[in-house]
Each structure stands twice: as C-alpha cells, then as structure tokens.
Amino acid sequence: MHIYIQRNNGISITRQIVLAVIDQILSGFLQEGEKLPSVRVLSKQLNVSLLTVVKAYRELEQQNFLYSVQGSGTFVRKKNNDIETACIEEPLTQDWQLSVPDYLPRSQLAQFHHVPQKIHLASSMVDPELLPNRHLKTAFEHLIQEDGTFLSRYGHTQGDQQLRLAMQQYLSGLGVYTQIENLLVTNGSQQGIDLIARTFVGPGDVVILEAPTYPGAIDIFRNRGVTILTVPLDQEGMRLDILQQLFDKHHPKLIYTIPNFHNPTGVLMSHKRRRKLLEMAQNTQTLIIEDDPWGEIYYDQHPPAPIKSMDEYGHVIYLKGLSKILAPGCRIGVLSASGSIFKRVLAAKANADLGTPLVTQKILLPFLEPSIVESHMQNLRTTLKIRRDLALEILSERCPKEVSWMVPQGGLNLWLSLPEWVQSHLVLAEANKKGISFLPGSSCFSVEHENHHIRLSFSFVSQELLREGITTLCEILAGIILSRKNSHSSPYF
Structure with missing residues (x-):
C-alpha cells in the first residue's frame, strides 16, 4: 500500500494517510475484508510516528471505512457493516505480500x-450500437485482403504517416492547425496524459487540476508524487481568480484542463476564459494540457475554438481521443505539441512501447474522411x-x-x-x-x-x-x- 507523504503542502500527515486509504478503498485497490499493514509496519514505511498512524486508523474507523479485530489486525469494512464474519473465516495465506511496497497511490478507473x-x-x-462496428469489420477485412504484411511490421514510433496526415486535416476542422511532424499517435488520451506526466513532472513539482476532474488524470499525477493544487469551476469553467492566487504563492509546472464539456461536470469553458488562461500560462512559463475527448459532441451550439488554436509559443499540449466517439477497441488518440516539448514526449513514447499498434491505426483511416x-x-x-x-x-x-x-x-x-x-x-x-x-x-x-x-x-x-x-x-x-x-x-x- 503506497502512500506518498507531502510534508510541506499544508495538509497534516494524519489527514494525508486518511485520504490516501479512502482513495484506495473507493477505487477498489483495497477490497472489502482486506487486511491493512499493521500500525508499526506502516509507520516504518512512511517514516512517521506510531501515534500518527494510530490516529489515522482511528479516524478511518470512525468514518466506517475500517474496523479492528483484537489480535488479528485492521481490515476494510464490508459495505453491509458486518464485521463478525469478515475476512477471518478464510486463512490469510498471502499476508507476506503486505511487506512488498508498491507505488500506486490509487486507480479509480480500475474499479x-x-x-x-x-x-x-x-x-x-458510447453505446456500442451507435458506433460503426459493421464498417470497422469491413475495413479490417479489406485491409487484410489488400496488404496482410502490416501484421508483420512494426509501426513508426510517432504513428502511421497516413493516419497523422488524416488527423492533421481532422484537427484543422476543429481549429487546431499543426504539421504532421508535430503529431504523435497514442494509445488513447490516457497514454497521452501519462507520457506528459512522466516526461515533465515528478516529486516536488506543482500541478494544477480542476476540482472536480477526470479521475484517470488524478491517478497519473498522484503516481508521479507531485503536489496537486486544485481550482474549482463555475459556469464558465476554471476559476481564474483562484488560479491567479495559486500562481502568486506557487510556481506550477503544469495545468490540466478539460475545456469542452468538462468531465465530470459538463461545464463549457468560455472563449474569454480560454484566452486568459493561455495568457497566464505564457506569463509564468507554465504548460497546459488541453484534453478534448468529446468536443464534437455538442447539443446546442459549437464550442469555442480550442486553447491550442491560440497558442503561438508552444505552451499547450493538445490531446484528442478517438476511442470514445469512434472505436473504443482501437484505443487511438493523438497528441499535438511543438518544439523540444514534442521531442521529449516522443522520446517518452519510444521508451513506453515503441509505438501504437499499426493494425488499429490502419483500421481507422477510412473513417477519417471528412464526409x-x-x-x-x-x-x-x-x-x-x-x-x-x-x-x-x-x-x-x-x-x-x-x-x-x-x-x-x-x-x-x-x-x-x-x-x-x-x-x-x-x-x-x-x-x-x-x-x-x-x-x-x-x-x-x-x-x-x-x-x-x-x-x-x-x-x-x-x-x-x-x-x-x-x-x-x-x-x-x-x-x-x-x-x-x-x-x-x-x-x-
């Protein structure tokens, strides 16, 4: 059970332990009836006092997340609050695994x-019935008949050139004008966030997220050990007055935002606020991750142009996912950046997997025709x-x-x-x-x-x-x- 303690972020260590355990319970990392490390073991792992861990466990018991059994240990409480038969009936033959430390603070999406x-x-x-399954099947069969050799070839680390060209044209329709040399094909937007995080942030860095925000992004940045600061939203998106206060006290390295129909709230960031956010990033030399999973799915009017469309100096890394709106099984996304920022993310992609599978890239090509x-x-x-x-x-x-x-x-x-x-x-x-x-x-x-x-x-x-x-x-x-x-x-x- 990994808990990353940040000693200078203004939150007490006891509270950090409490929040971390709750995160792991709610995300499914800690299952009902599962035994937690002893107070002594956890205090040694975290290099904190026994009293601190005792207080944290006690608070978690008071909030009905844990319970203790004399002589047996501390366990995750069952949802029906039944602690009489929890866990003890089955021999705990794998207790030794608790001594193996991990580096996964949470993974909400796993559950x-x-x-x-x-x-x-x-x-x-999206409901699979609304996706072009029949056409995808036909495209796959046609692809094999035309050129079966792609199954025995590695794709380019940066992504298939034809797909990048098609995505260049597609993004231009959204207001993002770029060159194929500045596009990177990823295994969905989730990998794009991960590549950026592992490239540019680590322990001691400050990252700003919206509150609330996409759980998968939280998981990634937590895993990097960064200090996370949050900014609430109103009807126009991220509260920039509060963001300015954070800029005045800290030096954030990165801002993650979902301007179009924000996940989870659905809020649409106004054009005025997008421009102001970019200006703030430029003035402070801060990177912006602009995640756009479904900007095309609007119900009343077309959303404002992406922040990336106004980016002249390379402060914005734009992520466009195709998985949710076209073919989840293909897990295709694209990342747009420029300069040395792009080159370093490309290097991270090479280290991660040497490139997205060629077959999934080729299958999507027919569906990126504009009509x-x-x-x-x-x-x-x-x-x-x-x-x-x-x-x-x-x-x-x-x-x-x-x-x-x-x-x-x-x-x-x-x-x-x-x-x-x-x-x-x-x-x-x-x-x-x-x-x-x-x-x-x-x-x-x-x-x-x-x-x-x-x-x-x-x-x-x-x-x-x-x-x-x-x-x-x-x-x-x-x-x-x-x-x-x-x-x-x-x-x-």
Whole structure:
C-alpha cells in the first residue's frame, strides 16, 4: 500500500494517510475484508510516528471505512457493516505480500471502467450500437485482403504517416492547425496524459487540476508524487481568480484542463476564459494540457475554438481521443505539441512501447474522411441529445428536491450534487443491488474529499434502460432522504 507523504503542502500527515486509504478503498485497490499493514509496519514505511498512524486508523474507523479485530489486525469494512464474519473465516495465506511496497497511490478507473451491472451509468462510453462496428469489420477485412504484411511490421514510433496526415486535416476542422511532424499517435488520451506526466513532472513539482476532474488524470499525477493544487469551476469553467492566487504563492509546472464539456461536470469553458488562461500560462512559463475527448459532441451550439488554436509559443499540449466517439477497441488518440516539448514526449513514447499498434491505426483511416466522420458525429449528437434530454426529464419529475444537477451542453455525463450528509459510495452499494452502477463523485477529487456527488453517464445504455436506471436511482435517493427526515440514526451520514 503506497502512500506518498507531502510534508510541506499544508495538509497534516494524519489527514494525508486518511485520504490516501479512502482513495484506495473507493477505487477498489483495497477490497472489502482486506487486511491493512499493521500500525508499526506502516509507520516504518512512511517514516512517521506510531501515534500518527494510530490516529489515522482511528479516524478511518470512525468514518466506517475500517474496523479492528483484537489480535488479528485492521481490515476494510464490508459495505453491509458486518464485521463478525469478515475476512477471518478464510486463512490469510498471502499476508507476506503486505511487506512488498508498491507505488500506486490509487486507480479509480480500475474499479469503474468495466461493465458489471445491467444498467451501466458509471463510465463515459458510447453505446456500442451507435458506433460503426459493421464498417470497422469491413475495413479490417479489406485491409487484410489488400496488404496482410502490416501484421508483420512494426509501426513508426510517432504513428502511421497516413493516419497523422488524416488527423492533421481532422484537427484543422476543429481549429487546431499543426504539421504532421508535430503529431504523435497514442494509445488513447490516457497514454497521452501519462507520457506528459512522466516526461515533465515528478516529486516536488506543482500541478494544477480542476476540482472536480477526470479521475484517470488524478491517478497519473498522484503516481508521479507531485503536489496537486486544485481550482474549482463555475459556469464558465476554471476559476481564474483562484488560479491567479495559486500562481502568486506557487510556481506550477503544469495545468490540466478539460475545456469542452468538462468531465465530470459538463461545464463549457468560455472563449474569454480560454484566452486568459493561455495568457497566464505564457506569463509564468507554465504548460497546459488541453484534453478534448468529446468536443464534437455538442447539443446546442459549437464550442469555442480550442486553447491550442491560440497558442503561438508552444505552451499547450493538445490531446484528442478517438476511442470514445469512434472505436473504443482501437484505443487511438493523438497528441499535438511543438518544439523540444514534442521531442521529449516522443522520446517518452519510444521508451513506453515503441509505438501504437499499426493494425488499429490502419483500421481507422477510412473513417477519417471528412464526409464520413462528420456524418457519424451528427448521428451521435442527435441520438445522445435525446438520451440527455430523457435523463433530465426523469430527474426533473422524480428526483428529490434536495438533489441538484447541471445541464450539460455537450459530452456524455450528468453531475448530481446530493445533500452533504449523503455518502455516494453507500448509495452506490444500494444501486448495485438493483443492477445499477454510477461513478461516485469522490473519485473526481484529488485533494478534497467530497463524497456527496454522483456522475451519471447517459451515453452507454439504451433509452429503455436509461429510464429504468435513473427512475430507480431517484427512488433510492428519495428513500435515503426520507429516512434522514424520520431518523437521525441513518447509516448515510
């Protein structure tokens, strides 16, 4: 169990241990009934006092995340709060593994990216029925018939030249004008974030994230041991007044932002704020990672031009993923940067995997023809807008008045805010019993521990299942809130 202690970030060591353990429990790294390192072992690993770890474990017990058994140790509490039979019935024959240190602070996506439930509202993925599966199959068969030798060749580390040329033309349609020499094909945007992080940041560096933000980015930056500072959002995106205060006190090396239909909130950053953010980065010699997973999926009006479109001096590294909106199985993304920044990221890509598989790059080529890809995007926008509107309609009709939400102008998610006393991971346990999954909001916070939010992805399931899932979730929330009104002994606060 790895916990990276930052001794000068203003958060007490006890609190850092508490937050790290909660992160690992909620992300599934620590399973129900799993035994934790002893107080003595953990204090030695972290080079902190026994008392500090004792206080952290005690606080975690008070918050119902852990429990202790005299003579046996400390364990992750089961969701049904049953500690009588937890873990002890089965011999712990692999306890020795606790002595092997790891360097994984958390991985929220490890638990929520799969699809175990009947009604899957957890992951921002598009319904496979809306993707060009038949055409992809035809493209693959045609590719093999035309040139089967690509299966016995390595692709270029930077990416297939034809694909980069097609992506250059595609990005120009979004307002990002670049040369193919400045494009790098990645295994999805997630790898792009990872390559940038492993190239430019490490222990002691300051990275600024939005709060909340994409959980996969938090996982990556936590793994680098950086000091994470966060900036909340309003209706126009990242609060630049608060960002300026952080600039005045710290020297951040990197800012990660999702300007288009932000994940998880759905907020769209205004053009004015994009320009101001770029100016701040230029004045402080700070890098910006602009992540754009679904800027094409807008429901009301086209979003402003990307920050990268205004970037004259190479401060912005732009990431465009194709996985979610075209072919998840191909795991293709592209990174656009310039100068020595690009060269160093390219070197990191070579060290990571020597290049993205050639077969997946070749398969996507036919679909990047302007007429074909735009037709596909238009169909997605039409269908997903119907599902968004359906989800909003059900929430308006059935959700308790104590719950609020934002109306996204694009993207795949709805962000719900519950009463502060409601713990979303306990709501999730009740939803799972009904075959429903969602992403607890706590996964989207890197420093704060806000556990009263829910991210619902309306894009993966059919309209019928979407209606059933949100209706049932509203009933669960109504029951929890009613129990609070009737009794002050509710397990949800």
